[in-house]
Amino acid sequence: MPHPLKYAVVESERRFLLRSMPTGVARTTEIVDRYLTGTRLRLREVTDPDGTVVRKLGHKVRLTDGPERVACTSVYLDDAEWDVLRALPARTLQKRRHHVHVGGVHVAVDELPDGTLLAEVDGGEQPVTDVPSWLDVIREVTNEEDWTGAALAAADVS
Template sequence: MSVSLKYAVVERERRYLLASLPEELAETPETAEAVEIVDRYVDGTRLRLREVRAADGTVTRKLTQKVRLGDDAAEVACTNLYLNDAEWSLLSALPGRGLSKTRYKVRRDGVVIVVDVHADGTTVAEIDGSDGPAVTVPAWLDVVRDVTADESFTGAGLAQPAG
């Protein structure tokens, strides 16, 4: 099946399991650019509901579809629809699995890395993978291993049954 990319943004990311937070976050997390994210992966679909809460109290809600362009989650076409309160209320009643995390953007040495700290303590860094598998991982990241192709470290893989 061919995938139309007319309304999608192609994301190419490499994901790494971290043993610890980058030093900047461990020492002064309150100065980092952070948002709280609650995801709900709708059962039986490629759809995700996401609520993002910024430090200033701003809430953004959206419905996302991610379509894989290859054999794993390293390259996906991502389409977002922004939702009002009524749409959010209706769609969030769908059966699904949930995931809560704090997302930080770390800027260092000219590189921006997204670090997600999940409610269970799992810490995953995402690095733009536009250069393919030869992504340069900064030495200051405490990487355990590359989990880009590991389904258990995708958002859907980490999500738990909604309670």
């Protein structure tokens, strides 16, 4: 039997609530996530500032060796596939993602509809040990299920 993570990319990420938006925003995208009811699947639509739209089906699973390690699998969808899957029941989360670049470090800061700022520091396959000092952190929420996208969609933060 093939390894269950054969097609997944393992990422190490930590999440933080922020008091303020850091300087250095290089790009901002609009994201609509649809968490399909009864599954661990997410439909994501990302709109770039130039109007380009990317749609994908994702599967994100926390690994047992720590909540900051996540196995991610994505499938890019064409319009017909998107239309079929979008018809499935789901909870929706809309957010604005700010891509911040300071001193060679990239941080994604999601601005939720209520103004909450949620930063994600991604270390790729390596654990995130250093949190950028320029982030105005309220607290770390990596281990808090309430701050996952699926939980925020269920809570309807709009």
